[in-house]
Amino acid sequence: MNESLSENQQRERIPTEIYATADLAARSLADHIAALIRSRDAEGRPTVLGLATGSTPVRLYRQLIRLHREEHLSFKNVITFNLDEYYGLSRSHSESYWRFMQEQLFTHIDIRSGNIHLPDGTVSRGEVFSSCRKYEEQIVAAGGLDLQVLGIGRTGHIGFNEPGSTRDSRTRLVTLDQLTRRDAARDFLGEANVPRHAITMGVGTILSAKEIVLLAWGTGKAEVIARAVEDPANDSLPASFLQGHPRIRFLIDESAASLLTRRLHPWLVGPVEWTPSLTRHAVVWLAQKVGKPVLKLLDEDYSEHGMADLLTEKGPAYGLNIRIFNELQHTITGWPGGKPDADDAHRPERASPFPKRVVVLSPEPSHDVIGLGGTLRRLVEQGHDVSVIYLTSGNLAVPDEEAAMATDLVADVARTLDAASAPVDTFAVNVRMQLDRKTAVESDSLQVRKLKGLIRRGEARASMFACGLPVSRIRFLDLPFYEAGRYRQFSPGNADLTPLINLLRELTPNQIFATGRQDDPSAVTAVCFELIQEALRQLASDDWMASCRLWLYRGVDTPWNAADIDMAVPFSPRELTQKIQGIYQHKSQRSQTAFKSGHHELWQQAEHHNRTLAETFDRLGFANYEAIEAFQRWIP
CATH class of the missing domain: 3.40.50.10320 (LmbE-like)
Structure with a gap:
């Protein structure tokens, strides 16, 4: 369930709603979009949505499809503009964002094909500037973006606006950050196959939307979310430019929220209930903050770092330090399956049964x-x-190169054996031929996947x-x-x-x-x-x-x-x-x-x-x- 603004959010520069699961967050946003569409339909006006790709919005799109099928939500008067597209990929490429949107959303709803817009990643280099300018003009002609949906990359990019992008940037060709390409490597079966460039809406284009909602799931996004929400805006973290937008919200799950101050160090932003778990977290944090072993923490260390109430409730420092030290010490064991015939009162695993x-x-x-x-x-x-x-x-x-080497090895081994090995040789030769003929658009055949497995x-x-x-x-x-x-x-x-x-x-x-x-x-x-x-x-x-x-x-x-x-x-x-x-x-x-x-x-x-x-x-x-x-x- 989402949380209302409160004292513990005082360090957050962007309204952030935390949900128990990604599905609950996606359902909340889908309901909001449905209400927006129905309201605009009643007024006889189209709804203009800015959409994102990648794994993050997939759950949102599933909810929108559900609303279309179960509650008859119509998308006939919806106009969409996608954030970005890889440069150089045809629309039929398995990893193109055009194909992604068709598979994940558009073919499942009643949207008009003429209302769908994505940057064109196939235009010649000389036509990129005019194509991007036209994309901006199309957004303006549609009345501007009513709501922009965003994900966030580990570099802090929104769309493909990598670190260094300016606040007023517009739709343009960009060079992808190395970390961004590494994160996409598995989708393309190797980093070498990931495009080096993309066309993306600019930060300024995104900020011109009337409303912006950013989604993020998992601990892999926790650090960048905390920085975007709590650090001052800066051009090394493009998502931080969202601070100050009049209608901006982050919808994140518990894992993505784990490094926000209200989750990681709640005692710094308001009164807390000092549970055993929170007490242990606070003492470990303090020891790392002041650079001391747990047993050397002093009453002054607690008081000077906003933890006087912990001392009042659980102190003094001497006794509290010993208790937390013992708790941590009892987690350490050389017997992960339990030590047989030993007292296991202070061990993380039971002595019996043995063996396990x-x-x-x-x-x-x-x-x-x-x-x-x-x-x-x-x-x-x-x-x-x-x-x-x-x-x-x-x-x-498994990269194709590894599979190709394996086919060569199998074929060589088969040829050194007798005629009974012919089927093995044939399999290896067939797979190698499939790999050699495979284009960037094609997925692996069953035989190729079998070999890779x-x-x-x-x-x-x-x-x-x-x-x-x-x-x-x-x-x-x-x-x-x-x-x-x-x-x-x-x-x-x-x-x-x-x-x-x-x-x-x-x-x-x-x-x-x-x-x-x-x-x-x-x-x-x-x-x-x-x-x-x-x-x-x-x-x-x-x-x-x-x-x-x-x-x-x-x-x-x-x-x-x-x-x-x-x-x-x-x-x-x-x-x-x-x-x-x-x-x-x-x-x-x-x-x-x-x-x-x-x-x-x-x-x-x-x-x-x-x-x-x-x-x-x-x-x-x-x-x-x-x-x-x-x-x-x-x-x-």
Whole structure:
């Protein structure tokens, strides 16, 4: 439910409504748009909408389609202008925004084709300026934008207005930021295939809209949302120019709101109820703010940083410090499956049963080893019955170049064998021919995707071997939603739930490790987590569920706050090296441009992630570990 303006929003320069889920936020905006359309229809006037593309507005478009089908909302008098389009892509290209809008909205409603407008990414370079000027004139001729829908990129871009865009910029050709291109790399099967330019409405064009609503989901957007809402406007963060617009709102989910002051440090903007969780967050924040270990915090530190009421209620500092230090210390364990025959009163996991049946659910191959490769090895070495389940094949993430090399290898091997290998040779040759003939517009054929899935399987087996897990303990579910879909456009259903439920009933785990709870709802990780959540809901009455604990792990893009951690598993330099070797086996996922662009590869990111968390615990006053993996207990 959205929140009204209040004291705890005093640092926010843009009205921001926080919803429990992205779907609730999208439904709210869809209802608002429906009311606007009906009001304009009653006045005999068209409604002019500015629309966005990407994964963020998909849920909004689904709600608009629902309103059209169930409540007979008509779009016949709606005129639309899209924010942007990749330059150089034909409208038939699988990643063109024209095609996206047709698939996600326009073909499902009764909008007139002549009322649809998108920038033309196919005009010659010499015609770009006049084409952009014409686009601006069309917006003015339609009466201006009544409502502009926006998403936001991790660079803070709105439309494709990258950092450095000016407040008064208009529709134009722009060069895409490297981070923007990296974020789109999976959609294009590699960063090298992502267009370097796009045509976008300018910031000034967007600000001329009568009303603006920006949508954002997932922890990946939390940092840029906090900066856009709370920092002063500046040209390094284009979304911040939205501050001061007379009718601007941000509609975000809880995950995207997680770094707003009212969520992260609520004691700085108003009175709070000092719950145990909030108290721990406040003390950890204070220790990091003043650069002291928890046990060295003084009463003055609390008072000078607006936390005198915490001392009054929970202090003095000496006793409070010891209590929080002990809470944090009790999260640290070298026994992630529980230590047998030990007092587990202050351990994050139970001593019994031992050994435990452990299930690691990995959305795609590599998520598992990146998030808990060290812990996984520790569980195996300590004698637990560990199974790693890959929910999807991961074939969408394999670049064509990797598949081409695999076909050549398969064909060479087949030709060294006897005539019985002819079908293998034929398969390899056929796939290679399909890859060679494939255009940028085409999606992978079933044979190509099969080969790419086999590549991921081989990498996963090699990775788990490096982590000490027998190949017999690995399973590949290849859930149908993934095989039938594309990134950001998945439609999971009962066909995906059934094999997951059956597998969990077969394995009856004592521990489940999963990821994706706070990710963008359209991401593979989040789609898989929703399926896991629903499967566990349906399994809730099974006897084994009563003794099953659920642990959440994260990838390298969402670092842990030490106060959020319920189990921290430290490991040695040797174990960190072994984890890196496990990640390194996922060769198809290694960025081919990493060193050229200064980016880190997956194994480097994971190493940095785990070392940084260990350094955080060190600064808080704990042992100086080499690396730490962290987990949060999840109670559905």
